[in-house]
Amino acid sequence: MPKQLTRPRSAGPLFIAPFMVLFLLLFLAPLGYAAYLSLFQEKLVGGTSFVGLDNYLTAVKDPQLREGVVRVATFFVIQVPVMLLLALLFALALDSGLLRLARVIRLGIFVPYAVPSVVATLMWGYLYGPDFGPFAQLSDKLSLPAPHFLTDSWMLGSLANIVTWEFVGYNMIILYAALRTIPADLYEAAALDGAGAWRIAWSVKLPALRPALTLTLLFSVIGSFQLFNEPNLLMKIVPDVIDSSYTANLYAYTLAFTSQQINYAAAVSFLLGLVIVIISYAFLLTANRRRPA
Amino acid sequence: MTTTTPPASSVVRTADPAPEPSKQRRRRPSQRRSTPLTIAMLAVLAYFLLPLLWLLIASTKSTQDLINSFGLWFSDAPQLLTNIRDTFTQDDGVFLHWLLNTLLYAGVSAVGAALLAAAAGYGFAKFRFRGNGAAFNLVLGAVMVPATALAIPTYLLFAKVGLVNTPWAIILPSLVSPFGLYLMRVYAQDAVPDSILEAARMDGAGEFRIFSQIVLRLLAPGLVTVLLFTLVATWNNYFLPLIMLNDSDLYPITLGLSSWAAQAQNGGAGASSDMLALVVTGSMISVVPLVVAFLLLQRYWQSGLATGGVKQ
Numbered sequence: 001m002p003k004q005l006t007r008p009r010s011a012g013p014l015f016i017a018p019f020m021v022l023f024l025l026l027f028l029a030p031l032g033y034a035a036y037l038s039l040f041q042e043k044l045v046g047g048t049s050f051v052g053l054d055n056y057l058t059a060v061k062d063p064q065l066r067e068g069v070v071r072v073a074t075f076f077v078i079q080v081p082v083m084l085l086l087a088l089l090f091a092l093a094l095d096s097g098l099l100r101l102a103r104v105i106r107l108g109i110f111v112p113y114a115v116p117s118v119v120a121t122l123m124w125g126y127l128y129g130p131d132f133g134p135f136a137q138l139s140d141k142l143s144l145p146a147p148h149f150l151t152d153s154w155m156l157g158s159l160a161n162i163v164t165w166e167f168v169g170y171n172m173i174i175l176y177a178a179l180r181t182i183p184a185d186l187y188e189a190a191a192l193d194g195a196g197a198w199r200i201a202w203s204v205k206l207p208a209l210r211p212a213l214t215l216t217l218l219f220s221v222i223g224s225f226q227l228f229n230e231p232n233l234l235m236k237i238v239p240d241v242i243d244s245s246y247t248a249n250l251y252a253y254t255l256a257f258t259s260q261q262i263n264y265a266a267a268v269s270f271l272l273g274l275v276i277v278i279i280s281y282a283f284l285l286t287a288n289r290r291r292p293a
Numbered sequence: 294m295t296t297t298t299p300p301a302s303s304v305v306r307t308a309d310p311a312p313e314p315s316k317q318r319r320r321r322p323s324q325r326r327s328t329p330l331t332i333a334m335l336a337v338l339a340y341f342l343l344p345l346l347w348l349l350i351a352s353t354k355s356t357q358d359l360i361n362s363f364g365l366w367f368s369d370a371p372q373l374l375t376n377i378r379d380t381f382t383q384d385d386g387v388f389l390h391w392l393l394n395t396l397l398y399a400g401v402s403a404v405g406a407a408l409l410a411a412a413a414g415y416g417f418a419k420f421r422f423r424g425n426g427a428a429f430n431l432v433l434g435a436v437m438v439p440a441t442a443l444a445i446p447t448y449l450l451f452a453k454v455g456l457v458n459t460p461w462a463i464i465l466p467s468l469v470s471p472f473g474l475y476l477m478r479v480y481a482q483d484a485v486p487d488s489i490l491e492a493a494r495m496d497g498a499g500e501f502r503i504f505s506q507i508v509l510r511l512l513a514p515g516l517v518t519v520l521l522f523t524l525v526a527t528w529n530n531y532f533l534p535l536i537m538l539n540d541s542d543l544y545p546i547t548l549g550l551s552s553w554a555a556q557a558q559n560g561g562a563g564a565s566s567d568m569l570a571l572v573v574t575g576s577m578i579s580v581v582p583l584v585v586a587f588l589l590l591q592r593y594w595q596s597g598l599a600t601g602g603v604k605q
Binding site for chain 2: 010011012013014015016018019020022023026027029030031033034037090093094096098099100101104105107108109110111112113114115116117118119120122123124126127131132133134137165168169173177218222223225226228229232233236237249252253256257262265266269270272273276277280281
């Protein structure tokens, strides 16, 4: 902590007040309101009535919700390690000083982050297309069977590819930025001790990347559990592969806006948010505990 | 590259208020460049740029050519300008409307969010007051609440108070950036020296004047980082507008494009439908502003991200 400022200042709360007021109104109030709504149920007879935790009990037993959660969890287990490993490798390659055109490569890999996920999904949707997508065209020319990206068995992989394409660069930039702040004397000391490039990467760079890796992993947990845009847009192209409960979030959306089950949708959103917060928190705690003092 | 010209960022970085030691510019001139690694990374780069190249080429084609010609090369009759004109004149110029809406939502949200986060970050970093730690931890916990899990509750609340289907429904939720606050607090801690604050107070400057004339300038790279990333988040937002807006005149570009794409999908079988070319050209146009913004402002957001990613 920096030393106490000479005079007590009353301006501090004034600087944080605007943010905190909006935070209360736009963050805590919606959550509170959703929690309140989730305790009621709208019945055909007798209107809305208080049902306690009934909606949550229904949600826990709901096979469609479970299917969505399991699918998102599968997605997370496969996509996030691949994405972060690629981001790490690219960041290390960029930082190694061995690359020509490093600047062009760095920015080029990052560019997809600036592309709206709607556009990314539309693009990949056309590229995947079995009729006039370039992959199908190419395999047609070579008289090979066309890759069926948009079928049931390939879909999760095709979605993972879109998300990876969008976010590898973002994670790479965070890791790369962290690598650039490692002081040069550490490398000199390691080199004096006879460490090679791989040894330096493993023993100097990776430990220094720990906080940045924690950050990227945390954002990836949060990001992949809210998977919505990509499946929602691909659903219009292949409605028989992606149904309205394909991911947990898509299901919550369908509940609220298609089947108008507002109270149940509130319970499901609240539950999903809670699960993610608990997972992220548990993850942060373990990451911090393992950190050497 | 035999003569290495120093990248522009190194010039700026020395004038950068961020706590980056000058020894950070480590060049190891003795080290040789690796051709195999460069080739491998260029292959990687190709993967990331290929869809964008496709988009660029596709935006020069008629719907007919999109279906009939090879996707990764130009057709015999490129018609980029025709496509752009058609995109802007379709449905009485609704595309321009969407573009302006996006600009408004993203611009107001980004500037607002960055200023709010900067003021609060500075308040948390440089003032001690009762409840300081508790309030900050509360906000920090909110980083973990996913935006989409919050969106449906926000919709329910906004429906109650009549904010649904107005521009506010998009702008207000984007103003609060917990991660932006976190980043600005970390940034302000180092970038704003206590001695400068003390000196300004000695000179009799008021707290607000100190903030607007001295602190904001020192926080510039962090501010630009929050600004850009909120800009991207709002520009690219799809879920929130999807649930909040019914009126297609209020749509941002993402929602507009997806509604066109749905039309192209439905009428796509008939050769008379031109929608496909419009979707593709519209997508291409919507990508350009953000890519340009990132390229122009790269030195700012890269140093801003460095601070956020290193300290925890």
